[in-house]
Amino acid sequence: xxxxxxxxxxxxxxxxxxxxxxxxxxxxxxxxxxxxxxxxxxxxxxxxxxxxxxxxxxxxxxxxxxxxxxxxxxxxxxxxxxxxxxxxxxxxxxxxxxxxxxxxxxxxxxxxxxxxxxxxxxxxxxxxxxxxxxxxxxxxxxxxxxxxxxxxxxxxxxxxxxxxxxxxxxxxxxxxxxxxxxxxxxxxxxxxxxxxxxxxxxxxxxxxxxxxxxxxxxxxxxxxxxxxxxxxxxxxxxxxxxxxxxxxxxxxxxxxxxxxxxxxxxxxxxxxxxxxxxx
Amino acid sequence: xxxxxxxxxxxxxxxxxxxxxxxxxxxxxxxxxxxxxxxxxxxxxxxxxxxxxxxxxxxxxxxxxxxxxxxxxxxxxxxxxxxxxxxxxxxxxxxxxxxxxxxxxxxxxxxxxxxxxxxxxxxxxxxxxxxxxxxxxxxxxxxxxxxxxxxxxxxxxxxxxxxxxxxxxxxxxxxxxxxxxxxxxxxxxxxxxxxxxxxxxxxxxxxxxxxxxxxxxxxxxxxxxxxxxxxxxxxxxxxxxxxxxxxxxxxxxxxxxxxxxxxxxxxxxxxxxxxxxxxxxxxxxxxxxxxxxxxxxxxxxxxxxxxxxxxxxxxxxxxxxxxxxxxxxxxxxxxxxxx
Numbered sequence: 001x002x003x004x005x006x007x008x009x010x011x012x013x014x015x016x017x018x019x020x021x022x023x024x025x026x027x028x029x030x031x032x033x034x035x036x037x038x039x040x041x042x043x044x045x046x047x048x049x050x051x052x053x054x055x056x057x058x059x060x061x062x063x064x065x066x067x068x069x070x071x072x073x074x075x076x077x078x079x080x081x082x083x084x085x086x087x088x089x090x091x092x093x094x095x096x097x098x099x100x101x102x103x104x105x106x107x108x109x110x111x112x113x114x115x116x117x118x119x120x121x122x123x124x125x126x127x128x129x130x131x132x133x134x135x136x137x138x139x140x141x142x143x144x145x146x147x148x149x150x151x152x153x154x155x156x157x158x159x160x161x162x163x164x165x166x167x168x169x170x171x172x173x174x175x176x177x178x179x180x181x182x183x184x185x186x187x188x189x190x191x192x193x194x195x196x197x198x199x200x201x202x203x204x205x206x207x208x209x210x211x212x213x214x215x216x217x218x219x220x221x222x223x224x225x226x227x228x229x230x231x232x233x234x235x236x237x238x239x240x241x242x243x244x245x246x247x248x249x250x251x252x253x254x255x256x257x258x259x260x261x262x263x264x265x266x267x268x269x270x271x272x273x274x275x276x277x278x279x
Numbered sequence: 280x281x282x283x284x285x286x287x288x289x290x291x292x293x294x295x296x297x298x299x300x301x302x303x304x305x306x307x308x309x310x311x312x313x314x315x316x317x318x319x320x321x322x323x324x325x326x327x328x329x330x331x332x333x334x335x336x337x338x339x340x341x342x343x344x345x346x347x348x349x350x351x352x353x354x355x356x357x358x359x360x361x362x363x364x365x366x367x368x369x370x371x372x373x374x375x376x377x378x379x380x381x382x383x384x385x386x387x388x389x390x391x392x393x394x395x396x397x398x399x400x401x402x403x404x405x406x407x408x409x410x411x412x413x414x415x416x417x418x419x420x421x422x423x424x425x426x427x428x429x430x431x432x433x434x435x436x437x438x439x440x441x442x443x444x445x446x447x448x449x450x451x452x453x454x455x456x457x458x459x460x461x462x463x464x465x466x467x468x469x470x471x472x473x474x475x476x477x478x479x480x481x482x483x484x485x486x487x488x489x490x491x492x493x494x495x496x497x498x499x500x501x502x503x504x505x506x507x508x509x510x511x512x513x514x515x516x517x518x519x520x521x522x523x524x525x526x527x528x529x530x531x532x533x534x535x536x537x538x539x540x541x542x543x544x545x546x547x548x549x550x551x552x553x554x555x556x557x558x559x560x561x562x563x564x565x566x567x568x569x570x571x572x573x574x575x576x577x578x579x580x581x582x583x584x585x586x587x588x589x590x591x592x593x594x595x596x597x598x599x600x601x602x603x604x605x606x607x608x609x610x611x612x613x614x615x616x617x618x
Binding site for chain 2: 136149236
């Protein structure tokens, strides 16, 4: 995932959000070495050099990680460019990327051993060390819990709660709420096991069954830490799209009722109110 | 986004898959052939069983039934028009669909030897495969159309393409008798043809529900979690309304006005501002409350520019909460006292 030593390039650094969050990430201590933009008139943003393409970024600054703010219609092209240039971790903040573009991105990332996080996600934070993302840092007090989430704002809400009333957060990973995402809950657990983190909060939603599959696999692989799961969308009506692309109940297996039942069967704690996560 | 059958059929034709000869009626029309199948163009499932498909044998019959279908709501939905089709003498019905499969992270193919309106009862007969391995699993006479379907699926940015039934006529020709397609909402920007069907009229995500407590928030997850908490506290959410990221004053007022137009008297606002500026939201709340003193607002604002927002609310004698659960408890409690 991330370790704080990444050499980060911001793709789409001259855009409104790219610019704003470059400033915030720099303040937080993230090692941003350059940016890339198709806007050739800007040469520096917050003292960070702006280059024309990812090939130059890798050649000149030895970039190994990128964070993508490029608008959806051009995002696939931008990610392909980063992969072809040799970048190994790509965090895609952009929302509304067409699902078939994500399929293409997913396939090329697998072929090239590239880690993709997102799209439509808040990114990754190591509280107190580094963040490659857009989350409000105040909500993430350093501690020992891993938060992995399919929902952006709910990750802030719950992390804020954990920061106030629990032992704090070791890592926050926003996976994104879209149907096709790069890093799944299963992948996130692989990282958590490697880092030997013993407390995990999983934030899920209606739709899909990534949460069940991911947790089942982690248990099979011998994960023995404490897992708590919170779901959003118990009251979501069937077949209605609730805001973003992922949150739709696709039949019974996408319902929280079903997911909760399945998780209880394998002994995993599902909580229904955020304050139950404290302590 | 669901797309009408007549559009899906025109795509099939463009991609070399046989469909019955047909035309669409919206108002004025001529009778081009008889007998004919008349199909209401609605986006709900189970249209056949709900009386949305009729058969016309003579001219009077045709006129009477077209008139009837144009007026008739199917499961609460008004038809876009009526698709008139030639009848095909059917020998066998199959089922085939392509889905964008989130678990497999691939396009999956579903196939059944037993197509038709009772496919729901024949779920066990459905075979799931994909484009790397379908050759052994689907008979060649059916699978020969798969490359074209895949091309259509990719080029039109679909998330679902379902042909049911796919029929074989007495001469062994394959025809698609019905088609359901879903377009990926994120790809509308590059699918010009879809633009005329877009109905989303709000600059936010809104779904009307049955309850009486209005819910507004920023981000689908937090809005859903707020709805759930209201329900768990004994209240009933009236809606799902996600302002999205970066909502400004005007959009917030528009959202509040929309809930008011449904007669909602109590609104919960749960805002965790990342991109969204809390002060923009608070200005909207002050303006709305001044114009609508009878509507109760339960407010929780945190995140970007929170301090300015709280100062604005205080100066205007408006209360706010520090966390979502105490807000929700209060909002639900007062409802039960009034009842």
